[in-house]
Amino acid sequence: MLNEYQQVVERHRHRVYSFAHYSLRAREDAEDVTQEVFIKLWQHWRKIDQEKIGGWLMRVAHNAVIDKVRKGKSSKNGDSQQDAYAEVEDQGQVDDPGAEIDREEFRLQLQRAIQGLEEPFRSIVILRDIQGLSYVDIQECLGMSESQVKVYLHRSRRKLRENAELRALFESARNRSTASNKNQESNDSAESAANTE
Amino acid sequence: MTTHSKSTAATGKHGSGGGQDSQCYFVQLQIDSFLDGDLGSAQQDALLGHIKECADCSSELQFARLVHDAVLDLPLLNCPDGALEPINRLHNERSVQSSPWWQGLSDWFEQLPRSVRYAFPAVLAVAVTLWVLPADQQPAQPVNLIAEQVPPAAPDYTQADVLEALADLNTAITYLNEVSQRTETMIGGRFVVMPLQESLNASFQRLQDEESDHLSDDPI
Numbered sequence: 001m002l003n004e005y006q007q008v009v010e011r012h013r014h015r016v017y018s019f020a021h022y023s024l025r026a027r028e029d030a031e032d033v034t035q036e037v038f039i040k041l042w043q044h045w046r047k048i049d050q051e052k053i054g055g056w057l058m059r060v061a062h063n064a065v066i067d068k069v070r071k072g073k074s075s076k077n078g079d080s081q082q083d084a085y086a087e088v089e090d091q092g093q094v095d096d097p098g099a100e101i102d103r104e105e106f107r108l109q110l111q112r113a114i115q116g117l118e119e120p121f122r123s124i125v126i127l128r129d130i131q132g133l134s135y136v137d138i139q140e141c142l143g144m145s146e147s148q149v150k151v152y153l154h155r156s157r158r159k160l161r162e163n164a165e166l167r168a169l170f171e172s173a174r175n176r177s178t179a180s181n182k183n184q185e186s187n188d189s190a191e192s193a194a195n196t197e
Numbered sequence: 198m199t200t201h202s203k204s205t206a207a208t209g210k211h212g213s214g215g216g217q218d219s220q221c222y223f224v225q226l227q228i229d230s231f232l233d234g235d236l237g238s239a240q241q242d243a244l245l246g247h248i249k250e251c252a253d254c255s256s257e258l259q260f261a262r263l264v265h266d267a268v269l270d271l272p273l274l275n276c277p278d279g280a281l282e283p284i285n286r287l288h289n290e291r292s293v294q295s296s297p298w299w300q301g302l303s304d305w306f307e308q309l310p311r312s313v314r315y316a317f318p319a320v321l322a323v324a325v326t327l328w329v330l331p332a333d334q335q336p337a338q339p340v341n342l343i344a345e346q347v348p349p350a351a352p353d354y355t356q357a358d359v360l361e362a363l364a365d366l367n368t369a370i371t372y373l374n375e376v377s378q379r380t381e382t383m384i385g386g387r388f389v390v391m392p393l394q395e396s397l398n399a400s401f402q403r404l405q406d407e408e409s410d411h412l413s414d415d416p417i
Binding site for chain 2: 013016022027035042103107111125130158
């Protein structure tokens with residue numbers, strides 16, 4: 001039994017931790033939630049259907065995160081935010097070296113926006129878009145129908161787009177792009193005029 | 198709680214009329230389905246056709262795609278090894294302690310398929326029933342009437358007196374059986390066999406008399 005338990009822990013711990021981390025954005029809180037989830041797994045091991053253990057774990061993690069937020073124990077000091085940022089930076093990928101700063105800033109702001117979402121919008125975005133769970137798994141985790149999950153997912157994304165900071169970053173990048181295009185056009189027209197003369 | 202700005206369609210920024218605003222609103226509602234690939238080809242064509250003509254909706258789609266891709270790019274974080282150290286320590290301590298003798302049996306039982314675990318009590322009940330039942334259905338041993346029915350000796354009689362009395366009773370029963378058989382024979386002989394015998398004799402006699410009369414009437 002202990003071996004099976006340890007195998008399940010090894011298989012699911014990253015997912016549980018990742019969910020807690022994106023929800024709470026503090027390493028200590030995410031670790032606390034992860035420990036709590038797997039302690040409950042040990043306590044209820046005999047009663048759990050082993051085939052649905054993934055959904056059970058995410059459901060417990062979801063409830064643990066909600067409890068954590070309600071109790072207001074999530075640490076909001078700058079160090080933990082810095083840890084969270086550094087952790088994502090180490091594990092993420094940067095596509096465009098030229099826009100490196102903007103993308104990293106955008107990603108950081110996006111994480112803040114996700115954490116600022118209300119339930120169940122936050123959990124659905126994390127479970128579906130970040131962790132890639134199927135609609136069926138999310139159904140089991142959150143106790144919703146598939147159509148409800150889809151509706152809430154679309155609303156979650158719309159709420160993210162309504163985030164002012166994210167939109168400001170996008171608008172500033174677009175304005176810079178527009179300005180650089182205009183400069184390029186004026187340079188091109190000046191060159192063509194010079195060539196004509 | 199972050200402040201948020203409304204989409205261009207909702208604020209009517211486009212300003213070219215209610216119809217265009219409603220179309221922009223409808224298109225922007227479909228953006229997420231478009232990004233998920235859930236729109237049909239006709240709907241996609243309609244959406245892309247509007248996007249080409251509407252700068253606001255084009256910008257909105259671009260922003261939506263940026264956010265959508267950025268969320269999908271967020272990595273699945275690795276749980277630090279130290280996060281579960283207290284749990285691992287607890288389990289290591291538990292495994293060092295000697296487990297009771299039945300724990301191994303319980304663990305082995307838990308590893309069996311569920312169907313076997315649930316069938317086991319039923320099989321056990323059937324086995325016990327089959328083991329107990331034949332004892333009830335064994336052929337009855339010849340009962341020694343005297344031995345079975347020896348009552349506890351009355352205070353005034355000894356065991357030998359009672360046995361002698363029962364032996365006398367057996368003798369009487371045997372005699373009555375014989376008498377009954379003879380009686381049956383006697384009754385049968387007197388009231389059944391003898392009359393039948395006499396009737397047959399009379400019939401034979403009559404036949405003989407008729408033949409002798411016939412012969413005497415012969416002219417030769």
